[in-house]
Amino acid sequence: MAVAKGNDSKNGVPLFKNKITKLDEELDKEVVFEFGGPVGVCAMMIGFPMLMLYFWVCLEHHQGALARPAVWTIEGVKEFFFDEYLQKILDGALPNILSVKIYMGFVAYSAICAYFLPGPVVEGFALPYLKGKKLKYLCNGLAFWYVTLVLSGVLHYYGIFDFTLIADQYGPIMFTAIIWGFVMTTLVYVISGVMGKHHRMSGYFFYDYFMGACLNPRVGRIDLKMWAETRVPWPVLFYISVSCALKQYQALGYVPAPAAFMVLAHFLYSNACQKGEECIVTSWDIFYEKDGFMLIFWNMAGVPFTYCMSSVYLMKYQLHNGVAISHSTPYTIALFAVLLVGYYIFDTGNSQKNRFRMEQNGSFMTRNAFPQLPWGHIKNPKYIKTSHGNLLLCDGWWGVVRKPHYTADLMMSISWGLITGFDSFLPYFYFCFFVCVLTHRVTRDFERCAKKYGKDWEEYCRRVPYVFFPYIF
Numbered sequence: 001m002a003v004a005k006g007n008d009s010k011n012g013v014p015l016f017k018n019k020i021t022k023l024d025e026e027l028d029k030e031v032v033f034e035f036g037g038p039v040g041v042c043a044m045m046i047g048f049p050m051l052m053l054y055f056w057v058c059l060e061h062h063q064g065a066l067a068r069p070a071v072w073t074i075e076g077v078k079e080f081f082f083d084e085y086l087q088k089i090l091d092g093a094l095p096n097i098l099s100v101k102i103y104m105g106f107v108a109y110s111a112i113c114a115y116f117l118p119g120p121v122v123e124g125f126a127l128p129y130l131k132g133k134k135l136k137y138l139c140n141g142l143a144f145w146y147v148t149l150v151l152s153g154v155l156h157y158y159g160i161f162d163f164t165l166i167a168d169q170y171g172p173i174m175f176t177a178i179i180w181g182f183v184m185t186t187l188v189y190v191i192s193g194v195m196g197k198h199h200r201m202s203g204y205f206f207y208d209y210f211m212g213a214c215l216n217p218r219v220g221r222i223d224l225k226m227w228a229e230t231r232v233p234w235p236v237l238f239y240i241s242v243s244c245a246l247k248q249y250q251a252l253g254y255v256p257a258p259a260a261f262m263v264l265a266h267f268l269y270s271n272a273c274q275k276g277e278e279c280i281v282t283s284w285d286i287f288y289e290k291d292g293f294m295l296i297f298w299n300m301a302g303v304p305f306t307y308c309m310s311s312v313y314l315m316k317y318q319l320h321n322g323v324a325i326s327h328s329t330p331y332t333i334a335l336f337a338v339l340l341v342g343y344y345i346f347d348t349g350n351s352q353k354n355r356f357r358m359e360q361n362g363s364f365m366t367r368n369a370f371p372q373l374p375w376g377h378i379k380n381p382k383y384i385k386t387s388h389g390n391l392l393l394c395d396g397w398w399g400v401v402r403k404p405h406y407t408a409d410l411m412m413s414i415s416w417g418l419i420t421g422f423d424s425f426l427p428y429f430y431f432c433f434f435v436c437v438l439t440h441r442v443t444r445d446f447e448r449c450a451k452k453y454g455k456d457w458e459e460y461c462r463r464v465p466y467v468f469f470p471y472i473f
């Protein structure tokens with residue numbers, strides 16, 4: 001495979017040879033107990049799937065209101081759990097042949113595309129556990145995305161596959177995805193163990209199952225972690241929103257503005273993941289996180305089936321009440337503005353840092369992917385040269401705050417909730433959950449960077465003192 005070659009120092013960014021230091025090796029091996037350790041992760045592995053199914057019950061049977069026991073006694077809670085929660089799931093959300101065909105069909109299709117479609121090959125960072133070796137990543141996400149968009153349009157137009165089926169089968173498809181999340185995690189865990197690829201293990205089975213055992217599982221030229229990060233969650237999320245919008249179109253003869261808003265929001269996110277796939281290669285998930293339940297389950301089931309609640313809620317509301325949720329024109333325009341400004345900062349923020357890192361890595365490249373937004377690449381950027389050898393960007397959005405892409409992501413996520421109005425908490429779940437995820441991620445990341453860069457990190461924090469919002473936090 002030919003590897004995309006960088007133009008390194010042409011932009012004033014010196015090429016970093018990525019020599020692995022002793023500290024890199026130590027940090028790469030260091031086991032840190034996150035998420036409450038083995039007990040905390042067990043609670044999450046049981047709690048997340050149950051919560052997702054609970055949300056389904058709320059959307060399907062309570063118009064988005066939070067279902068709860070009629071009385072808060074042990075009997076009342078038991079009755080609620082068995083009669084309301086469990087029974088409803090058994091009656092309406094168990095996987096069926098159609099849901100397995102739809103979900104697993106898409107998973108298989110996206111894996112086949114990842115294997116066969118063309119795309120540039122990009123080198124990742126030098127990996128401490130491989131003594132500085134760089135892995136190659138085939139970035140054919142864009143080809144997959146464009147082929148999928150055209151194919152789905154053809155399938156729906158000619159009645160070969162009716163995309164409203166996704167919304168009709170939302171519960172069973174979600175349950176199928178939950179089961180697949182566990183199956184894939186187990187397969188990756190066991191196979192990587194058999195192949196002797198376990199890495200940074202804590203010795204606690206459930207903790208390692210959750211955090212992952214293998215850093216870079218691969219099937220031939222498919223990098224499973226990268227495939228799972230980009231090719232399943234975001235396209236599935238997008239098609240759930242398309243399906244919900246189509247259902248409303250069928251009922252009303254037009255797509256209401258909030259449903260169109262969600263289709264646009266999920267299109268932008270999914271499109272960004274595919275068009276900037278080569279940038280993901282140098283992101284924290286790819287070079288540091290292992291491929292365990294946390295990433296696999298979340299990508300296969302969690303992201304698509306919890307981030308879609310605004311779209312499902314809008315559809316259920318319309319089907320139940322016969323009218324769609326609508327807002328005043330200024331309110332709708334303001335939300336479109338929040339979404340688009342948030343997207344602009346998200347896209348260019350990720351792009352500025354990742355391209356800067358690719359320049360250091362010698363893997364910088366430009367692509368004809370839509371949209372290439374102004375200020376996505378900084379010419380002759382300002383940076384701090386650390387004694388570790390790495391450079392820290394202090395320019396563009398990265399000179400304003402230390403996590404501009406997180407702020408932008410949060411702006412978009414709150415707009416997804418606000419477009420549904422204020423009658424249900426469920427569309428705001430993603431925002432609330434995301435605040436916790438990103439806050440936790442920031443803490444973990446900053447601790448790691450403080451250890452890795454020492455005084456240079458302090459200098460960076462002095463030059464860029466705010467994390468999310470200038471002069472506030």
Ligand code: NDP
Pocket residue numbers: 283284285303346350353357390391392393394398405406409437441445448449452
């Ligand atoms: P980052 O892109 O923030 O990557 C963190 C790493 O970047 C650090 O460990 C450090 O690595 C390097 N770094 C930090 N600051 C600088 C700097 N100033 N200059 C150069 N390098 C720097 O992390 P994420 O992977 O968390 O986020 C990527 C995107 O994914 C974000 O937009 C985020 O919102 C999104 N995301 C979305 C999720 C979702 O569910 N929707 C979930 C998680 C993330 P090093 O040690 O190599 O220097």
